[in-house]
Amino acid sequence: MKNLKIYFLLFVAVTAFISCENNDKAVANNVILEFDNTFKDKTIILGDATSSSATVNVSASGQAHHFSELKYVISNIRLIKTDGTEVPYNINDLDKGAAVIDQSRPASLQYVMHNIPAGKYKQVKFGLGVKKELNTLDQMRFPIFYAIAGANDTKMMWEWGTGYRFTKLEGYYDADHKEMSVHTGSTVQGDEGDYIQGVDAYRDIVLNLTVNAVVGDKAPKISIKADFDKLLSGKINTIVLKSGQGAEDNATPNVHTAVQMIKFVDNLGGNGSSDLTGMFSVKGTEN
Amino acid sequence: MLLFKMMKRAAVLSWVFLLIACEKDYEPVLSDNALVKLDIPSYFPSWNGYAHENKPTEYGVELGKRLFNDRRFSADNSIACSSCHIQNYAFADDNVRAVGIKGREGFRNVPPIQNLLFMKFYNWDGNVLQLEKQPLVPIITHEEMDSSVLEIISRIKDDEVYKRLFTKVFGDAAVTADRIYRSIAQYEYTLISAGSKYDRVKKKEAVFTQDEERGYEVFQIKCISCHNTALFTDQSFRNIGFPVNPDRNEAGRARVTGLQEDYMSFRVPSLRNVEYTAPYGSFGQFATLKDVLDYFDAGVLDAANLDPVFKNNGNRIPLTEQEKNDLISFMKTLSDNKFTGN
Numbered sequence A: 001m002k003n004l005k006i007y008f009l010l011f012v013a014v015t016a017f018i019s020c021e022n023n024d025k026a027v028a029n030n031v032i033l034e035f036d037n038t039f040k041d042k043t044i045i046l047g048d049a050t051s052s053s054a055t056v057n058v059s060a061s062g063q064a065h066h067f068s069e070l071k072y073v074i075s076n077i078r079l080i081k082t083d084g085t086e087v088p089y090n091i092n093d094l095d096k097g098a099a100v101i102d103q104s105r106p107a108s109l110q111y112v113m114h115n116i117p118a119g120k121y122k123q124v125k126f127g128l129g130v131k132k133e134l135n136t137l138d139q140m141r142f143p144i145f146y147a148i149a150g151a152n153d154t155k156m157m158w159e160w161g162t163g164y165r166f167t168k169l170e171g172y173y174d175a176d177h178k179e180m181s182v183h184t185g186s187t188v189q190g191d192e193g194d195y196i197q198g199v200d201a202y203r204d205i206v207l208n209l210t211v212n213a214v215v216g217d218k219a220p221k222i223s224i225k226a227d228f229d230k231l232l233s234g235k236i237n238t239i240v241l242k243s244g245q246g247a248e249d250n251a252t253p254n255v256h257t258a259v260q261m262i263k264f265v266d267n268l269g270g271n272g273s274s275d276l277t278g279m280f281s282v283k284g285t286e287n
Numbered sequence B: 001m002l003l004f005k006m007m008k009r010a011a012v013l014s015w016v017f018l019l020i021a022c023e024k025d026y027e028p029v030l031s032d033n034a035l036v037k038l039d040i041p042s043y044f045p046s047w048n049g050y051a052h053e054n055k056p057t058e059y060g061v062e063l064g065k066r067l068f069n070d071r072r073f074s075a076d077n078s079i080a081c082s083s084c085h086i087q088n089y090a091f092a093d094d095n096v097r098a099v100g101i102k103g104r105e106g107f108r109n110v111p112p113i114q115n116l117l118f119m120k121f122y123n124w125d126g127n128v129l130q131l132e133k134q135p136l137v138p139i140i141t142h143e144e145m146d147s148s149v150l151e152i153i154s155r156i157k158d159d160e161v162y163k164r165l166f167t168k169v170f171g172d173a174a175v176t177a178d179r180i181y182r183s184i185a186q187y188e189y190t191l192i193s194a195g196s197k198y199d200r201v202k203k204k205e206a207v208f209t210q211d212e213e214r215g216y217e218v219f220q221i222k223c224i225s226c227h228n229t230a231l232f233t234d235q236s237f238r239n240i241g242f243p244v245n246p247d248r249n250e251a252g253r254a255r256v257t258g259l260q261e262d263y264m265s266f267r268v269p270s271l272r273n274v275e276y277t278a279p280y281g282s283f284g285q286f287a288t289l290k291d292v293l294d295y296f297d298a299g300v301l302d303a304a305n306l307d308p309v310f311k312n313n314g315n316r317i318p319l320t321e322q323e324k325n326d327l328i329s330f331m332k333t334l335s336d337n338k339f340t341g342n
Helices: A002-020 A143-150 A258-269 B002-022 B049-053 B058-068 B136-140 B149-156 B160-170 B177-189 B197-202 B210-222 B289-298 B321-332
Strands: A031-039 A064-081 A086-089 A099-102 A110-113 A119-128 A163-173 A178-185 A190-192 A195-197 A203-215 A221-227 A280-286
Touching: A031 A064, A031 A119, A064 A110, A099 A143, A163 A258, A178 A258, A203 A221, A203 A258, A203 A280, B058 B160, B058 B177, B136 B149, B149 B177, B160 B177, B210 B321, B289 B321
Parallel strands: A031 A221
Antiparallel strands: A031 A110, A064 A086, A064 A099, A064 A119, A064 A163, A119 A203, A163 A178, A190 A195, A221 A280
C-alpha cells in the first residue's frame, strides 16, 4: 500500500515536472517548413524605390507595387497526423516555437522543427502573428524571441501596444513610387468590465498537405507559398492604396492605425472563420 | 522503512516545489509591510478594478518611488520616469511633446500622473487598462528611455538599497519585471490630488470668490457634460475638432480600437491641476487655457465623428470674454498646491 502511494506521488511529481517542460521529449526527428514569398507565382525580389530588379506586382485595381522589406511572424505551429492527432510544437514558448520570416535573410525562410514524433501527417496549422496570451513583450519569459523581434534591423515590436508586429511590409506603389508601409499587430489589452478593448490581428492558418509528410528517419520538408498579391487583391478585400492623412488613407499613415489595418490582416491571414488560409497555400511536401 | 519514509517526503516535497515553480506571480504579502492608508474623499469615483490586486503598501510605495526616480531606467542613464513626470507640473511637464533620451521627441504631450487609482483608461487613447502594464512602454520606446527591462534589472539588482526594499516588499531580493511594474504602479496609485480649493468648498471649509463662483456656473452649463465627476473627466473619448497632429502615427483612439468613429478621438482630460499642465491638447496645441477657450469660442475643425456637443452647436462653444476669465478663475480652484508642491 505504502509502495503504491510512493509510486503515485512520484508519478504526480514527474507529471508536474513534464507539464512545466515542453512536450518535446519524443523521437528526435525534424520537419522543415519552407516559406516562398511570392507575387502570384514569382518569388519576390526586394528593392528600393527605383530598383530595376525588384519584383513588381499589379493589384486587381491596377496599382503597381513592390517591396523593400517583407517580414512576418509565425508561431503556434501544430502538425496533424492522418488519424487526426494534433502535435503541438512549443506552442507556448516563443523562444522555441516562433520565428520571424524575413525575405532579406534566406536562412529565415526555412524553419526547422525538432523532435517531431514519427508518423504520417496530413495537415499543418500555424499562427500568422502571436496569440494574445503570449503577445506581451515579456523579455524575462522569452528573451531569445524578444531579441530577434526587437533587433534594430528587424523592428518587429509595437512598443506602445507592448506587443509584437505580426507583419511588416515596406515598399512603393504607383508610377511615382509613393511610399507604402503596412504594419499589422494586435491592440488587445484586456477587459474593461464586459468590454474587450482592441483588435486581435492574430490569424490561425490551416493548410492541408497535398502529400502526407512522413516523419521518421528523414526530415520532410513542407513548402508553403505566401502569395503577397493577396495583400491588395485578397479573397476578402480589394484594397486601393491611398496616401494622405485622413481616416480613409491607408498607404502610409497606416503604420499604427487599426482602422485600415484589419483589412490587410484579413487578406493576409484570412478572417478566422470562412477563410483559414489567407495568402498561404501548400506547394508540396518532400519526404 | 526509513528509506521509504524519506523517499515519500522527498516526493511530496518535490511535488510541492514543482507546483510552486509552475505557479506564476506568487507574491506573499508580508505582515510588517502595512497597506498605505489613502485619504480619499467620499465623492471620488471607485477604484480601477486591477488596483485591488495590487494595493499600495508602505514599502511597495517606497520602492516604487525610488524606481520612478531612477535614471538607470534609460539607456544612457539620463532620464527617469520623474524627468517627464515632474511633481510641480502635476507629474507632467511643460514641453509641447514628450522629450526622451538624446532629445528625441515623442508625438504626444506628457499626461499628468494624478488620481490614476480612479481611472479606467490610461493615456490619451486609453490603450492601457491596467496601470501595471504601462511602465514597460516608456522603458522600451525609442523616443523615451530606449532600454529593456532585463537591462534595467542587470543595472539595479546588486544595489543594496533595492535588495533591502525588494525583500521587504516581496520576501526576497529577486528583481523581476513584474515586481518593478507592481511597485511603480503602487507608488502611482498613491498620487491622489484631492486637496484643492474646490475640494475645500465642497466640504464647506472655504468659499469661492465671486469670479470663481461665476466661472463655476458657466462651467456647469458649458463644460460639465464632458468634464464630469470629481475627476473632472467622464473618461469618454471624443473628437472635439482640435488641430490634428501631423505625425503619421496619430489616429487617436482608432489606433487602439480599429473603429472609424474613434478616429482622432482622445480621452477627456482631467481638469485637476490644469493650471500647471500647460501646454494643452494631445500634442500641446495650445499654450494657455485662454487659447483653448478662444478656440472653442471661435469654432473647432469639422469631422464626420465630431462630438455632438459641438456638432449640434455650430461646431463651437460660444463664450464671452467675461465667461472665459471666470472659467479660468474657477479652473484655478482645482489646483492642489500640496500635491504639486507649488
